[in-house]
Amino acid sequence: MKLEDPISIELYSHTKALSVALGYRDHLTRLHSERVLGLSEESGVCVGLSNNDLGILKIAASLHDIGKIGIPDHILLNTSKLDKDEWDKIKQHSEFGERILAATEIEGSKQASLVIRHHHEHYNGMGYPDRQSGENISICSRIISIADSYDAMAETRSYHHSRTHSEIMAILHKETGEKHDPELMSIFCKIIESSKFKATKIH
Numbered sequence: 001m002k003l004e005d006p007i008s009i010e011l012y013s014h015t016k017a018l019s020v021a022l023g024y025r026d027h028l029t030r031l032h033s034e035r036v037l038g039l040s041e042e043s044g045v046c047v048g049l050s051n052n053d054l055g056i057l058k059i060a061a062s063l064h065d066i067g068k069i070g071i072p073d074h075i076l077l078n079t080s081k082l083d084k085d086e087w088d089k090i091k092q093h094s095e096f097g098e099r100i101l102a103a104t105e106i107e108g109s110k111q112a113s114l115v116i117r118h119h120h121e122h123y124n125g126m127g128y129p130d131r132q133s134g135e136n137i138s139i140c141s142r143i144i145s146i147a148d149s150y151d152a153m154a155e156t157r158s159y160h161h162s163r164t165h166s167e168i169m170a171i172l173h174k175e176t177g178e179k180h181d182p183e184l185m186s187i188f189c190k191i192i193e194s195s196k197f198k199a200t201k202i203h
């Protein structure tokens with residue numbers, strides 16, 4: 001992040017500290033968050049977001065899963081399939097994340113915290129926690145959602161193995177219009193081809 005961005009240096013400092021804290025709790029989630037930040041920024045620049053929105057996008061992308069520090073270890077670090085109750089607990093992370101960032105009360109934190117709250121909303125209104133749909137979901141949350149989905153499928157998680165770039169794109173296309181914003185998805189298709197965060201798995 002660059003200091004000349006219009007977001008306060010204080011908010012960037014807090015963001016950095018929270019990212020370090022997340023890394024101590026769950027190193028893989030911090031690495032994932034850094035890649036989601038990179039992909040989101042590339043999409044945000046390509047969309048032509050204002051400098052202020054780009055600043056909010058970067059803060060929210062790097063902290064989108066900060067709420068996972070509030071999820072118990074036996075669920076967060078579970079390597080087997082999660083049951084419904086455990087999934088319901090995991091889903092609370094978007095609201096926990098909103099509260100954590102909003103608690104800094106720094107200028108810009110309220111806006112960024114709402115973006116975090118809505119990073120699991122779906123374009124068709126079937127996401128969580130507020131079941132918002134379409135453009136009622138902030139553009140920053142919609143951008144992060146695509147980047148998050150892409151990177152989550154590129155890495156091995158407790159409930160699935162990593163996928164190739166082609167496999168991921170096929171799934172994202174299938175989900176477009178339901179989970180993902182079609183216009184932002186077409187932007188993502190452009191940026192991912194030359195992105196350093198493109199999935200490296202060959203087959």
Ligand SMILES: [Fe+2]
Pocket residue numbers: 064065093094119120
């Ligand atoms: Fe998340």
